[in-house]
Amino acid sequence: MPDLILHEYSWSGNCYKIRLTASLLGIKLKDRLEYDVLKGETRTPEYLSKVNANGRIPVLQIGEDTFLPESGAACHYLADGTNLLPTDRLQRAQVLQWMFFEQYSFEPYAGTLRFWLAKRDLESLSQEQKESIPEKRKQGDAALAIMNEHLSTRMFFVAEKLTVADVALYAYTHVAPEGGFDLSIFPHVQAWCERIARQPGYVAVN
Ligand SMILES: N[C@@H](CCC(=O)N[C@@H](CS)C(=O)NCC(=O)O)C(=O)O
Structure with a gap:
């Protein structure tokens, strides 16, 4: 490499x-x-x-x-070429499915609220940004509910093993409380976060 x-x-x-x-x-x-x-x-x-x-x-x-x-x-x-990306055609597509979901349906809500609430001062937000907070929270919660339901019968998002889809989704999920999200209402998501943090080679965000 x-x-x-x-x-x-x-x-x-x-x-x-x-x-x-x-x-x-x-x-x-x-x-x-x-x-x-x-x-x-x-x-x-x-x-x-x-x-x-x-x-x-x-x-x-x-x-x-x-x-x-x-x-x-x-x-x-x-x-690519490692155990974080399956070789099976459908499973690779499912990895992409969840990575695209993360970028379109989760990160714009959970990531933005974390940035606004944990990095910026609420007062520094524009009126439009402040007014968009409830809708962003609703959309973020909707994504977490989908993840929670998917994980209710699985250990990981795809192929019953850790893939790069889990890594992509984990990044903003485990710090979502910094953006005001309550993960305790998504117990399968919480359990999955703990599972990821136990993987060999895991490093924390900070
Ligand atoms: N879809 C991009 C999003 C990248 C992104 O939004 N980066 C933000 C920080 S998380 C950034 O660079 N913001 C600075 C700016 O827009 O000036 C990715 O997944 O890498």
């Missing part, structure tokens, strides 16, 4: 997903470069032209010149 450098804001769950995937697989990152998103450090002309034209972290740098944005893509790159 070429040298890997993670361009990140280490508090972010999207960045943590990549560190957790690497750690579970025993893959060493050569370096981690920190950017303060609150100061716009991923929006500089240099960052936009060299690292990610979309102005966001995380980005996994592979070797000298290859920059791979999007946490799911980076996790998939690391997991």
Whole structure:
């Protein structure tokens, strides 16, 4: 594997997903470069032209010149060919199913509320942002209910074993209480979080 450098804001769950995937697989990152998103450090002309034209972290740098944005893509790159990504065609598609679910139906709600409530001062939010909090909470709870139901008969999301889909979903789920979510009403999700934290190679977000 070429040298890997993670361009990140280490508090972010999207960045943590990549560190957790690497750690579970025993893959060493050569370096981690920190950017303060609150100061716009991923929006500089240099960052936009060299690292990610979309102005966001995380980005996994592979070797000298290859920059791979999007946490799911980076996790998939690391997991390919390992026991975190099944070889069965349907199971691989199901891994993607849950990773896309995470990005579209969960992270925009749980991740955004965590950022607003734990990193920013409530008073610094715009009126529109403040008014959107109840709806974001409703959508986040709806996603957690779907996850809870799925996990009521399973140990992991796909194929009855730990996959990169679990890693992707875990990142923002286990810290959802920082965004005001009550995980005690989703006991299967809580049990799954505890299961993940017991995996060999597990690293905490901080
Ligand atoms: N879909 C992207 C989301 C990346 C993202 O939203 N990154 C946020 C931090 S979690 C960011 O860079 N925000 C800074 C900005 O937009 O300026 C992924 O999964 O990597």
